[in-house]
Amino acid sequence: MTLPLTISIDAMGGDHAPKAVIDSLSLIMARRPDKPARFLLHGDEAVIGPLLAAQPEAVRRACEVRHTPTEVRMTDKPSEAVRRARGSSMWNTILAVKEGEAKAAVSAGNTGALMALSKVILRMKPGVHRPAISASWPTVKGFTVVLDVGANVECGAAQLVEFAIMGEAYCRAVHGVQRPTVGLLNVGQEELKGNDTVREADGLIRASRLDLDYRGFVEGDDISLGRTDVVVTDGFSGNIALKAAEGTAKLLGGWVKEAFTSSLLAKIGVLFLSMGGLKRLRERLDPDKINGGVLLGMNGMVVKSHGGAQAGGFATALALALDLADSDFMSEIEHNLARFARAQAVEAPVLEPAK
Amino acid sequence: MTLPLTISIDAMGGDHAPKAVIDSLSLIMARRPDKPARFLLHGDEAVIGPLLAAQPEAVRRACEVRHTPTEVRMTDKPSEAVRRARGSSMWNTILAVKEGEAKAAVSAGNTGALMALSKVILRMKPGVHRPAISASWPTVKGFTVVLDVGANVECGAAQLVEFAIMGEAYCRAVHGVQRPTVGLLNVGQEELKGNDTVREADGLIRASRLDLDYRGFVEGDDISLGRTDVVVTDGFSGNIALKAAEGTAKLLGGWVKEAFTSSLLAKIGVLFLSMGGLKRLRERLDPDKINGGVLLGMNGMVVKSHGGAQAGGFATALALALDLADSDFMSEIEHNLARFARAQAVEAPVLEPAK
Numbered sequence: 001m002t003l004p005l006t007i008s009i010d011a012m013g014g015d016h017a018p019k020a021v022i023d024s025l026s027l028i029m030a031r032r033p034d035k036p037a038r039f040l041l042h043g044d045e046a047v048i049g050p051l052l053a054a055q056p057e058a059v060r061r062a063c064e065v066r067h068t069p070t071e072v073r074m075t076d077k078p079s080e081a082v083r084r085a086r087g088s089s090m091w092n093t094i095l096a097v098k099e100g101e102a103k104a105a106v107s108a109g110n111t112g113a114l115m116a117l118s119k120v121i122l123r124m125k126p127g128v129h130r131p132a133i134s135a136s137w138p139t140v141k142g143f144t145v146v147l148d149v150g151a152n153v154e155c156g157a158a159q160l161v162e163f164a165i166m167g168e169a170y171c172r173a174v175h176g177v178q179r180p181t182v183g184l185l186n187v188g189q190e191e192l193k194g195n196d197t198v199r200e201a202d203g204l205i206r207a208s209r210l211d212l213d214y215r216g217f218v219e220g221d222d223i224s225l226g227r228t229d230v231v232v233t234d235g236f237s238g239n240i241a242l243k244a245a246e247g248t249a250k251l252l253g254g255w256v257k258e259a260f261t262s263s264l265l266a267k268i269g270v271l272f273l274s275m276g277g278l279k280r281l282r283e284r285l286d287p288d289k290i291n292g293g294v295l296l297g298m299n300g301m302v303v304k305s306h307g308g309a310q311a312g313g314f315a316t317a318l319a320l321a322l323d324l325a326d327s328d329f330m331s332e333i334e335h336n337l338a339r340f341a342r343a344q345a346v347e348a349p350v351l352e353p354a355k
Numbered sequence: 356m357t358l359p360l361t362i363s364i365d366a367m368g369g370d371h372a373p374k375a376v377i378d379s380l381s382l383i384m385a386r387r388p389d390k391p392a393r394f395l396l397h398g399d400e401a402v403i404g405p406l407l408a409a410q411p412e413a414v415r416r417a418c419e420v421r422h423t424p425t426e427v428r429m430t431d432k433p434s435e436a437v438r439r440a441r442g443s444s445m446w447n448t449i450l451a452v453k454e455g456e457a458k459a460a461v462s463a464g465n466t467g468a469l470m471a472l473s474k475v476i477l478r479m480k481p482g483v484h485r486p487a488i489s490a491s492w493p494t495v496k497g498f499t500v501v502l503d504v505g506a507n508v509e510c511g512a513a514q515l516v517e518f519a520i521m522g523e524a525y526c527r528a529v530h531g532v533q534r535p536t537v538g539l540l541n542v543g544q545e546e547l548k549g550n551d552t553v554r555e556a557d558g559l560i561r562a563s564r565l566d567l568d569y570r571g572f573v574e575g576d577d578i579s580l581g582r583t584d585v586v587v588t589d590g591f592s593g594n595i596a597l598k599a600a601e602g603t604a605k606l607l608g609g610w611v612k613e614a615f616t617s618s619l620l621a622k623i624g625v626l627f628l629s630m631g632g633l634k635r636l637r638e639r640l641d642p643d644k645i646n647g648g649v650l651l652g653m654n655g656m657v658v659k660s661h662g663g664a665q666a667g668g669f670a671t672a673l674a675l676a677l678d679l680a681d682s683d684f685m686s687e688i689e690h691n692l693a694r695f696a697r698a699q700a701v702e703a704p705v706l707e708p709a710k
Contacts, residue, residue, distance in 0.1 A: 112548075140606055150542055153550040187505055187594040193467070195508040195591055220598025224606040236550055237592045239542040243575025244596040245603040251495055251579040252607045252640070259636035265627050272624030273614065281614035285607070 005035060007321050008102035010093040011043035012071040013109025015308050018043055021108070022051040023311035025059045028318040035322045039063045040096050042089040043071065068092050072113045074307065081113030082120055090114060094121045097300040103325035106292075106317055108305035115151050118295055118302045127337045128297035130159045133235070133304060134170055135242055135293050136320075138284070139226030145171045145180075146223060148235040149242045149293060155234035157200035160184065164205060166296040167230040168212055169336040173329035174294075174320075175229070183218035183228035185237060193217070197234070211339055246287075253285045288312035292320035296333070301325065360390060362676050363457035365448040366398035367426040368464025370663050373398055376463070377406040378666035380414045383673040390677045394418045395451050397444040398426065423447050427468045429662060436468030437475055445469060449476045452655040458680035461647075461672055463660035470506050473650055473657045482692045483652040485510065487518045488590070488659060489525055490597055490648050491675075493639070494581030500526045500535075501578060503590040504597045504648060510589035512555035515539065519560060521651040522585040523567055524691040528684035529649075529675075530584070538573035538583035540592060548572070552589070566694055601642075608640045643667035647675035651688070656680065 011018040025039060041048055045067040052060055068089040072081050085091045090109050096102040098121050107114050115131060124131065134147035147167045152159065164182050171180040184202055186194040194202075194217065205214050215228050220241055223231050233241070260270045270278065283289060291313040295302040301324050305317035366373040380394060396403055400422040407415055423444040427436050440446045445464050451457040453476050462469050470486060479486065489502035502522045507514065519537050526535040539557055541549040549557075549572065560569050570583050575596055578586050588596070615625045625633065638644060646668040650657040656679050660672035 138606070140609065153542060153548075185595060187508060187591055193508070220595040220600075221602030221605070223599055224602030233595070236542055237595050240540060240575040240588070240592045240596050241599040244578055245575075245599045247576030247579030248600040248603040249607060250576070251493070252604060254495065255636055255639050256611060259628065259633055262635075265630045266633070269624040269627030269629075269633075272620050272627065274624075275620045278614055278621070278624075280617075281610055284610050 005037040005322060005325050006040065006102040007037055007318060007325065008040045008093045008096035008105045009042065009318075010090045010105070010107035010109055011041045011048050012068075012089040013107040013114075013307075014305060014314070015074070015108075016310055017108060018048050019051060020309060020311045020314050022048065022055065024314035024318060025063065026056060027311055027315035028322070029059060029062065031315060032319055032322055035326060037062065037322055037325075040066055040093075040102055042066045042068050042092045042096075044068065044089075066092060066096075072109050072117075074110050076110055076113055078112035078116035081110065082116045085113065085117055091117055091121070094118055094300070094302060097302070098122055104301035104303060104321040106303045106305060106321045108307050108309055108314060108317070111150060111304055111307075114302065114304055115295060118298050118300070122298040122300040122302070124297055125299055125333065125337060127341050128162055128166070130155065130162065131295055131297040132163045132166060133293040134167055134296055136175070136290070137223055137231075137242070137245070138290060139224050141226035143175055144223055144226055144228065145175070145230045146238060146242065147230075147232060147296065148238050150235045150239040151295070152235040154236070155197065157197050157204050160197070160201035160232055160234065161204050161208070161210075162297070164212060164214070164230065164232045165210065165336045165339070166333055167232060169332035170294065170296060170329060171229050173327040173332045174323055177229050179213055180229035181213045181215050182230045182232065183215050183222065185223075185231050185233035185241070186217040186219065188217065188219065201232075249285070249287070253287075256281075256285065286312075288316055290316065292317035294320070294324065301329065360677060360680050361393040361395065361457040362673060362680065363395045363448045363451035363460045364397065364673075365445045365460070365462035365464055366396045366403050367423075367444040368462040368469075368662075369660060369669070370429070370463075371665055372463060373403050374406060375664060375666045375669050377403065377410065379669035379673060380418065381411060382666055382670035383677075384414060384417065386670060387674055387677055390681060392417065392677055395421055395448075395457055397421045397423050397447045397451075399423070399444075421447060421451075427464050427472075429465050431465055431468055433467035433471035436465065437471045440468065440472055446472055446476070449473055449655070449657060452657070453477055459656035459658060459676040461658045461660060461676045463662050463664055463669060463672070466505060466659055466662075469657065469659055470650060473653050473655070477653040477655040477657070479652055480654055480688065480692060482696050483517055483521070485514045485517070486650055486652040487521060488648040489522055489651055491530070491645070492578055492586075492597070492600070493645060494579050496581035498530055499578055499581055499583065500530070500585045501593060501597065502585075502587060502651065503593050505590045505594040506650070507590040509591070510552065512552050512559050515552070515556035515587055515589065516559050516563070516565075517652070519567060519569070519585065519587045520565065520691045520694070521688055522587060524687035525649065525651060525684060526584050528682040528687045529678055532584050534568050535584035536568045536570050537585045537587065538570050538577065540578075540586050540588035540596070541572040541574065543572065543574065556587075604640070604642070608642075611636075611640065641667075643671055645671065647672035649675065649679065656684065
């Protein structure tokens with residue numbers, strides 16, 4: 001039996017590992033006192049040990065270091081990683097979920113390797129042909145779940161339908177939306193626009209009569225508007241959209257900062273603003289508050305942190321793992337997939353995945 | 356012989372036409388006193404006439420109304436538009452460029468129809484297989500030219516190479532960058548990442564030894580960072596990236612506004628900020644200051660305004676048309692295409708466009 005809220009962590013993954021990872025632990029414990037957790041830290045004990053020793057006692061008590069002599073490099077190809085990664089920190093992080101020691105795994109390491117190892121160790125859920133990475137995208141209304149944001153650079157129409165099903169279940173479990181609306185990302189809302197794959201996926205979703213609140217095509221700007229709770233796309237367009245939005249947010253955040261520090265008068269203005277509502281804007285513009293993609297479609301929960309995350313950002317990925325570990329996410333996914341399997345049984349020839 | 360700086364305008368195209376179009380004329384004349392222009396206004400004289408009569412005399416004197424009884428609807432399919440559009444305001448707007456009466460055409464109408472009619476009327480330049488729409492994307496350094504942002508939902512590798520060539524020439528002509536750097540949009544900077552088409556295009560650009568300062572793959576967040584002066588992608592990903600960024604800019608702009616008006620103290624703070632550098636931020640966040648995609652690859656210049664543009668936004672598209680009309684853009688494109696043709700002659704089997 002899995003212990004509740006045990007999180008398995010790849011302490012060696014990411015640009016700022018292991019320091020950012022270890023430093024994130026006190027942040028998450030302060031941020032989520034309602035969800036006390038145990039942390040399994042996988043990595044080089046000789047490096048992790050001293051970092052952990054410098055932490056408050058409460059952090060040290062919550063942690064268990066699992067020594068691993070090797071690690072997956074950011075530059076490893078996924079195929080290499082699968083061959084060479086057995087016993088690495090990333091491998092053991094995922095394995096702890098497979099073996100029921102932890103409820104979710106978190107790594108800021110190489111995305112392709114994390115995906116490949118997760119598939120090998122956890123295996124795909126029956127009925128899922130391709131995993132997806134979902135991101136929670138801030139909107140005027142809260143968050144929109146966008147998937148796939150990078151696991152699959154080429155997707156067939158049937159994969160997009162699977163993503164719709166998994167994304168809807170994920171949105172309900174993690175964001176608490178009872179009946180999430182689902183849109184398919186395209187270059188225009190009219191049915192005549194878009195490439196063949198999205199048009200085919202649109203037809204498949206409509207024809208297979210899944211129990212989804214499907215709203216048809218949405219465009220790139222509809223994501224931030226929160227037009228639907230879930231936005232489905234292939235990993236190429238999804239990754240580009242997500243990163244284009246991140247870049248824009250950074251650019252605009254920099255402009256705001258510049259305006260606030262451009263002169264003495266501006267700085268006096270910011271003093272008044274600080275007393276009158278600036279805090280919320282600062283929080284909203286804090287990139288650390290948005291981090292963590294979830295690998296969907298496997299028998300186990302894996303959270304991918306941004307590779308460049310510092311301690312604050314990694315803590316956000318840990319918070320997501322805690323929320324997932326404490327949710328009905330897996331049963332939601334299974335429930336939805338069973339529905340899809342029934343639809344497939346009826347419409348088998350149509351829903352065969354593309355080669 | 357084309358008269359210098361005569362702009363041909365589709366007065367009936369766009370969500371707010373013809374009012375936004377007519378109202379934009381005094382704005383552009385005030386914004387660009389250095390570039391006095393003549394405007395040919397194509398559309399329903401009965402509607403345009405009274406709107407124009409309400410304008411200042413200087414505006415009226417710069418305009419010539421060309422009556423057209425029909426117009427292309429926003430919902431027309433491109434194929435329908437080509438069949439039915441002869442003599443419409445959009446058709447005649449483009450025709451004036453073809454016939455040398457105007458140096459550039461501007462329309463906020465249906466993108467697909469504008470592209471289709473431009474191809475029929477102006478014809479593709481020799482050596483260009485597919486047109487592209489380029490956008491100028493604000494960055495930390497200035498602007499990055501991104502193309503294609505919506506003309507082609509599916510592109511082969513050879514088309515991406517053509518886009519690189521056209522985009523580089525466009526960047527030099529319009530943004531005055533002597534030696535623009537060029538990147539190919541992908542999901543990762545490592546060569547092993549990405550889909551087959553972008554990997555093939557990367558190989559083609561390197562193999563054909565074009566005289567381009569090609570920097571390899573860039574990611575979505577590199578656009579706003581201004582990592583290269585030109586970013587090349589297919590119209591599906593490009594459109595989604597552009598709109599995702601627009602949506603993010605709107606969201607963040609709304610947050611800033613909210614923070615500035617959330618309380619009396621905040622409003623006092625903004626008073627000080629206004630004296631100390633807020634104006635620049637306001638201008639930078641003004642969506643009207645970014646509008647206008649240029650249709651590249653045809654024998655004539657066509658600017659596409661955002662369909663939802665109000666007068667301020669349409670004036671920005673007109674400013675772009677004036678800059679183009681006053682630049683060496685067409686000869687730059689031709690020079691680059693000649694280079695490409697020489698490379699094709701050497702590497703003909705490799706550079707055949709995909710079917």
